[in-house]
Amino acid sequence: xxxxxxxxxxxxxxxxxxxxxxxxxxxxxxxxxxxxxxxxxxxxxxxxxxxxxxxxxxxxxxxxxxxxxxxxxxxxxxxxxxxxxxxxxxxxxxxxxxxxxxxxxxxxxxxxxxxxxxxxxxxxxxxxxxxxxxxxxxxxxxxxxxxxxxxxxxxxxxxxxxxxxxxxxxxxxxxxxxxxxxxxxxxxxxxxxxxxxxxxxxxxxxxxxxxxxxxxxxxxxxxxxxxxxxxxxxxxxxxxxxxxxxxxxx
Numbered sequence: 001x002x003x004x005x006x007x008x009x010x011x012x013x014x015x016x017x018x019x020x021x022x023x024x025x026x027x028x029x030x031x032x033x034x035x036x037x038x039x040x041x042x043x044x045x046x047x048x049x050x051x052x053x054x055x056x057x058x059x060x061x062x063x064x065x066x067x068x069x070x071x072x073x074x075x076x077x078x079x080x081x082x083x084x085x086x087x088x089x090x091x092x093x094x095x096x097x098x099x100x101x102x103x104x105x106x107x108x109x110x111x112x113x114x115x116x117x118x119x120x121x122x123x124x125x126x127x128x129x130x131x132x133x134x135x136x137x138x139x140x141x142x143x144x145x146x147x148x149x150x151x152x153x154x155x156x157x158x159x160x161x162x163x164x165x166x167x168x169x170x171x172x173x174x175x176x177x178x179x180x181x182x183x184x185x186x187x188x189x190x191x192x193x194x195x196x197x198x199x200x201x202x203x204x205x206x207x208x209x210x211x212x213x214x215x216x217x218x219x220x221x222x223x224x225x226x227x228x229x230x231x232x233x234x235x236x237x238x239x240x241x242x243x244x245x246x247x248x249x250x
Contacts, residue, residue, distance in 0.1 A: 031226035032131065037124055037196060038112075038219040040094035042071040048112040048124070050094060055106045059099040067108050068097040075217055076136045076170035093138070094216040096201070100209035110216075111198035123151060123195035128223035129183045130194060134174040138215035139165035143207040146173070147200040152182050153192035159200070165214065188236040191227070 071092040163173040
C-alpha cells in the first residue's frame with residue numbers, strides 16, 4: 001500500500017513539472033532587436049557630433065588642449081574584415097588621444113551634440129526596453145575602464161560600468177542593463193524609455209597617463225521592441241491624445 005501511494009505521488013509531481021511550463025510560457029512576450037545607436041563612422045547622415053570634457057589635470061599646452069578627438073581609417077577586422085572593395089562604403093573609427101599631468105582617478109567624458117547646435121549637449125533616445133549594450137573598443141593594455149551613463153524617465157542618471165580596457169587591440173565590450181533601472185511605469189502610458197547621456201573613461205592611480213590612445217567603433221544595443229496591444233491602446237499614446245483633444249477644442 002505504501003509503495004503504491006509513493007508511486008502515485010511521484011506521478012502527480014511529474015505531471016505538475018510537465019504542465020507548469022505550458023501554463024506560464026506565454027505570460028511574457030519579447031521581440032529582441034539589435035540596433036546601432038552610433039556607428040562612429042563619421043557618416044554625413046549622422047546628426048550627432050562627439051565632444052569631450054575632462055577632469056582638472058588634463059594636459060594643456062600652448063599648441064594643444066587634450067583630449068584630441070578625430071576619426072581614423074581603422075576598424076576591428078573581426079567584424080569588417082581586412083579588405084574593403086571599392087564599392088563598399090569607407091570605414092572609420094572614433095579616436096581619443098588623451099594626456100594628463102599626473103596620475104590618479106582622472107576622467108574623460110565623451111558626449112553627443114547636434115551638428116546644428118554644437119555647444120549644447122544632447123541625449124540619444126534609446127528605442128524599446130534595452131537589455132544590453134555593446135561596443136568595440138581598442139585598448140593599449142592600460143588599466144583604465146569605461147562607464148556608460150543613461151537617464152530614466154524621472155530624470156535620474158545612472159553610471160554603468162561598461163568594462164575594463166586593460167587588454168591589447170580590439171575587443172567587444174558588453175554589459176547588461178542593471179535590473180534596478182526602470183524602463184516602464186505602473187500606469188499608462190507604460191513605456192518609459194531611457195536616453196544615452198555619455199561615455200566616461202577612467203584612469204586608475206597605478207597607471208601611467210602621460211600619453212594614450214583609445215578607439216571606439218559601433219555602439220549597439222539589444223532591445224525589446226515588443227509593444228503589447230489592448231483595447232484602447234491608442235489612448236495611451238500621448239501624441240494621439242493631444243491630437244484628439246486639440247480637434248475636440250475646435
